[in-house]
Amino acid sequence: MQEGRVIKAYNSFFYVLAAGQDGPEMVTCKLRGKFKKTRRSAGVVPGDLVRINRLPDGSGVVEEQLPRTSLLKRPAVANISQVVLTFAAAQPDLHPLLLNRFLVLAEWSGIPKIVICVNKKDLYAGDISDFLKDYEAIGYPVLRVSAEENEGIEALRQCLSGEVTVFAGPSGVGKSSLLNRIDESLALQTGHVSEKIKRGRHTTRVAELLSYGDGFIVDTPGFSAMELTELEIQELPGYFPEFRPYLSACRFAPCSHTHEPDCAIKQAVEAGCITKERYDAYVNIYEEIKENQKIARKKEYK
Ligand SMILES: Nc1nc2c(ncn2[C@@H]2O[C@H](COP(=O)(O)OP(=O)(O)OP(=O)(O)O)[C@@H](O)[C@H]2O)c(=O)[nH]1
Numbered sequence: 001m002q003e004g005r006v007i008k009a010y011n012s013f014f015y016v017l018a019a020g021q022d023g024p025e026m027v028t029c030k031l032r033g034k035f036k037k038t039r040r041s042a043g044v045v046p047g048d049l050v051r052i053n054r055l056p057d058g059s060g061v062v063e064e065q066l067p068r069t070s071l072l073k074r075p076a077v078a079n080i081s082q083v084v085l086t087f088a089a090a091q092p093d094l095h096p097l098l099l100n101r102f103l104v105l106a107e108w109s110g111i112p113k114i115v116i117c118v119n120k121k122d123l124y125a126g127d128i129s130d131f132l133k134d135y136e137a138i139g140y141p142v143l144r145v146s147a148e149e150n151e152g153i154e155a156l157r158q159c160l161s162g163e164v165t166v167f168a169g170p171s172g173v174g175k176s177s178l179l180n181r182i183d184e185s186l187a188l189q190t191g192h193v194s195e196k197i198k199r200g201r202h203t204t205r206v207a208e209l210l211s212y213g214d215g216f217i218v219d220t221p222g223f224s225a226m227e228l229t230e231l232e233i234q235e236l237p238g239y240f241p242e243f244r245p246y247l248s249a250c251r252f253a254p255c256s257h258t259h260e261p262d263c264a265i266k267q268a269v270e271a272g273c274i275t276k277e278r279y280d281a282y283v284n285i286y287e288e289i290k291e292n293q294k295i296a297r298k299k300e301y302k
């Protein structure tokens with residue numbers, strides 16, 4: 001049996017990059033019939049690690065699906081190891097709330113590494129080193145780059161090494177331009193992504209992994225900032241890593257950290273250990289999820 005990674009899935013075919021005797025080879029596979037009953041959530045999807053058996057004609061049969069470390073749902077991609085949240089220093093302006101929504105989504109998705117990439121640094125007049133230093137203090141690496149002026153691109157390339165990376169972020173921040181700088185062939189391969197997004201959210205999309213060095217880049221928008229509705233409200237504080245040390249110290253349990261007395265989170269904000277910007281984002285997202293739950297409950301009664 002050979003081990004490999006599903007690069008794309010199309011109809012009932014799975015394209016598996018497998019370790020061959022003379023290096024990696026792409027094998028077109030079908031699923032073993034009995035396999036369909038034991039499969040994991042969402043079935044076999046791009047990014048999944050699998051074991052395959054080869055048939056005499058060179059094609060393969062997926063016999064086994066190995067455990068996953070993460071699963072993005074729409075479109076389904078398994079084992080993403082890193083998300084590069086891409087924003088622009090200007091045009092469009094970087095809104096803290098939007099950045100924080102993306103950070104919460106990335107935490108919720110269980111992707112192990114979250115990197116913030118600020119593009120268009122050529123458009124930012126102030127001191128770029130100040131930019132997002134509060135977020136670096138939380139532990140999120142921040143890359144400051146310019147696709148236009150070809151700055152910081154080498155650091156971005158290094159950060160992709162050995163990872164399965166998805167780029168996410170608002171429209172127009174320069175994701176395609178950055179991919180083009182990293183490697184011209186990547187932009188060509190991902191060129192169709194924006195078009196598909198523009199066709200609307202109901203379009204069924206399938207993801208594909210693109211080889212880049214010893215890693216992969218996934219050609220999906222990752223997730224959109226709209227998707228917060230599926231999040232469990234009591235889990236929200238845990239998606240703010242700098243909140244975690246205080247979470248067991250509130251007087252009330254559970255504590256929403258919005259109105260309760262003797263709230264350790266609110267005290268940490270007052271003491272300057274949690275920034276007001278992050279706390280405000282928390283409250284904003286908290287209220288949005290609560291509102292959505294109310295609407296959902298009303299619909300249930302009808
Ligand atoms: N000044 C400046 N402009 C940039 C930079 N990078 C990209 N742009 C411009 O920003 C605009 C949007 O860039 P795209 O690469 O299409 O952005 P995108 O994030 O892929 O956008 P979507 O396809 O809508 O998701 C284009 O007009 C680019 O020329 C940069 O570093 N500096």
Ligand SMILES: [Zn+2]
Nearest residue numbers: 250255257263
């Ligand atoms: Zn509290």
